[in-house]
Amino acid sequence: MTVERTIAEINEKVKQGKAVVVTAEEIIDIVKEKGVKRAAQEIDVVTTGTFGTMCSSGAFLNFGHSKPRIKMNKANLNGVPAYAGIAAVDAYIGATALPESDPENRIHPGKFLYGGGHVIEDLVAGKKVKLEASGYGTDCYPRRHLETWITLQDINEAILFNPRNAYQNYGVAVNTSNKTIYTYMGVLKPRMGNASYSTSGQLSPLLNDPYYRTIGIGTRVFLGGGIGYVAWHGTQHNPSVARGENGVPTTGAGTLALIGDLKQMSPNWLRGVSFLGYGASLAVGIGVPIPILNEEILVSTAVTDAEIYTTVVDYSSAYPERKPEVLGKVSYAELRSGVIKLQGKDVPTTPLSSYAKAREIAQILKEWISNGSFLLTEPVQLLPSVEAGIELKSIEIRNNS
Amino acid sequence: MVANKYVLRFSSALVDQPVIYHLVKDYDLVINILKADINPHQEGYVVLELSGDSENYNRGLEYLKSTGVDVAPLSGTIFWNKDRCLQCGACTSFCPTGALKMDLQDRLVDFDGSKCIVCESCLDVCMARAVEVRF
Numbered sequence: 001m002t003v004e005r006t007i008a009e010i011n012e013k014v015k016q017g018k019a020v021v022v023t024a025e026e027i028i029d030i031v032k033e034k035g036v037k038r039a040a041q042e043i044d045v046v047t048t049g050t051f052g053t054m055c056s057s058g059a060f061l062n063f064g065h066s067k068p069r070i071k072m073n074k075a076n077l078n079g080v081p082a083y084a085g086i087a088a089v090d091a092y093i094g095a096t097a098l099p100e101s102d103p104e105n106r107i108h109p110g111k112f113l114y115g116g117g118h119v120i121e122d123l124v125a126g127k128k129v130k131l132e133a134s135g136y137g138t139d140c141y142p143r144r145h146l147e148t149w150i151t152l153q154d155i156n157e158a159i160l161f162n163p164r165n166a167y168q169n170y171g172v173a174v175n176t177s178n179k180t181i182y183t184y185m186g187v188l189k190p191r192m193g194n195a196s197y198s199t200s201g202q203l204s205p206l207l208n209d210p211y212y213r214t215i216g217i218g219t220r221v222f223l224g225g226g227i228g229y230v231a232w233h234g235t236q237h238n239p240s241v242a243r244g245e246n247g248v249p250t251t252g253a254g255t256l257a258l259i260g261d262l263k264q265m266s267p268n269w270l271r272g273v274s275f276l277g278y279g280a281s282l283a284v285g286i287g288v289p290i291p292i293l294n295e296e297i298l299v300s301t302a303v304t305d306a307e308i309y310t311t312v313v314d315y316s317s318a319y320p321e322r323k324p325e326v327l328g329k330v331s332y333a334e335l336r337s338g339v340i341k342l343q344g345k346d347v348p349t350t351p352l353s354s355y356a357k358a359r360e361i362a363q364i365l366k367e368w369i370s371n372g373s374f375l376l377t378e379p380v381q382l383l384p385s386v387e388a389g390i391e392l393k394s395i396e397i398r399n400n401s
Numbered sequence: 402m403v404a405n406k407y408v409l410r411f412s413s414a415l416v417d418q419p420v421i422y423h424l425v426k427d428y429d430l431v432i433n434i435l436k437a438d439i440n441p442h443q444e445g446y447v448v449l450e451l452s453g454d455s456e457n458y459n460r461g462l463e464y465l466k467s468t469g470v471d472v473a474p475l476s477g478t479i480f481w482n483k484d485r486c487l488q489c490g491a492c493t494s495f496c497p498t499g500a501l502k503m504d505l506q507d508r509l510v511d512f513d514g515s516k517c518i519v520c521e522s523c524l525d526v527c528m529a530r531a532v533e534v535r536f
């Protein structure tokens with residue numbers, strides 16, 4: 001008898017405090033010990049987690065109206081410009097926005113000590129943030145300038161809306177040139193002195209549901225320490241990439257657009273970060289529950305680091321120039337050992353996303369579901385999968401002449 | 402007499418050269434090695450106290466710098482802010498001494514000040530700016 005469960009059935013058990021929930025790491029040994037059949041019969045939900053830098057993140061804020069009113073066409077938060085090209089007192093603060101005074105890379109490599117991600121962290125931490133806004137003045141919005149201090153509590157809405165998070169797999173970055181380079185994959189030492197990688201592998205949300213059989217629009221998730229939802233597939237969502245026999249993509253593939261109430265979140269799980277020579281950003285903590293609807297889904301959640309492969313890319317030339325060359329293929333088990341072999345050379349690995357924090361998120365989500373405080377949702381629509389035939393587009397440089 | 406502590410960092414091409422020997426023999430300096438990790442064909446470091454009369458001391462330092470060895474005075478202490486640390490582990494592949502180290506089982510990063518040579522390699526590679534040098 002094969003196992004078939006519905007999300008409604010699982011939720012009944014969650015409400016009674018009877019759901020059996022384990023993390024994507026714990027499930028590995030359970031399946032080894034009990035086999036797929038028994039594990040699928042016993043386990044209702046597998047929780048995943050990831051905590052890393054996700055540049056495509058930001059928050060919509062509504063400041064409330066001043067007296068007299070202003071229609072902001074510029075709004076700075078602690079000196080960091082927010083996008084104000086929407087309604088009068090709405091703005092979007094993006095994770096990578098920088099203050100005009102930032103020296104950027106004029107003294108290379110720049111430090112990018114404070115940016116949009118840090119503003120979001122400060123807001124979530126309850127700190128006072130300086131708002132400076134200007135407008136051109138209209139009959140209905142006469143004020144042209146304001147300067148004040150706000151906190152997260154005294155503004156109306158604060159909605160974290162991240163157009164692309166939780167990348168399903170990601171390439172490994174090395175540098176084959178003779179000088180150090182500074183990238184969003186961290187500092188890369190010359191002559192393949194290190195190899196940076198950035199996913200939580202066997203704990204990562206989309207690597208545990210490789211064909212998006214359970215995750216879709218409306219899936220309730222752990223986001224930044226609070227509750228969020230999958231709003232859409234993320235930007236650059238690309239299910240059409242090469243996959244291993246287990247269906248797991250061997251390079252960056254699916255992504256999630258996530259939304260949630262910033263006011264519920266915590267600075268433990270939303271952190272401003274600074275990448276030397278690259279820019280500022282936001283580290284985001286995400287956990288997605290995977291309902292074990294059948295055995296096939298369970299098998300996917302039992303994937304191990306040794307079975308997840310990714311490609312190694314040279315960030316000194318192939319990546320910036322968009323050349324297709326890859327330098328090799330490695331598994332996350334190799335990456336996590338601390339050293340990989342690349343073209344005969346031992347290369348130390350540099351982890352960029354936190355496995356320990358990913359584990360913590362999966363545990364927290366497991367507790368939330370186990371104690372009945374977090375119900376699963378039925379996706380309104382699943383994410384586009386391989387059948388959608390999505391092809392990533394690129395910018396064609398066209399000249400007027 | 403002048404005496405100061407220095408951190409010398411050797412590139413893999415330089416580790417095989419008898420630099421310290423020359424400091425003693427040619428410049429008559431007294432050398433007290435505090436910490437070291439040197440292996441053939443690999444990057445390495447030596448933390449030492451250098452003392453001698455001021456003329457020899459200065460000439461010795463000149464010589465050291467001319468060899469291409471990275472010479473930095475040992476000053477300040479590294480402060481690791483555990484609460485700011487994201488436990489990513491990025492710094493651990495830049496730390497030459499294992500002072501910042503990740504446990505491969507629980508994958509938590511920890512800092513052991515007794516191993517730190519204040520080379521500051523971890524400072525800017527930490528995205529969370531969780532390591533600071535304090536004087």
Ligand code: SF4
Nearest residue numbers: 486487489490492527
């Ligand atoms: S790089 Fe910074 S945040 Fe990451 S483990 Fe090291 S100290 Fe912690």
Ligand code: SF4
Nearest residue numbers: 496517518520521523
């Ligand atoms: S300064 Fe940083 S990189 Fe250098 S030894 Fe100390 S902890 Fe390691």
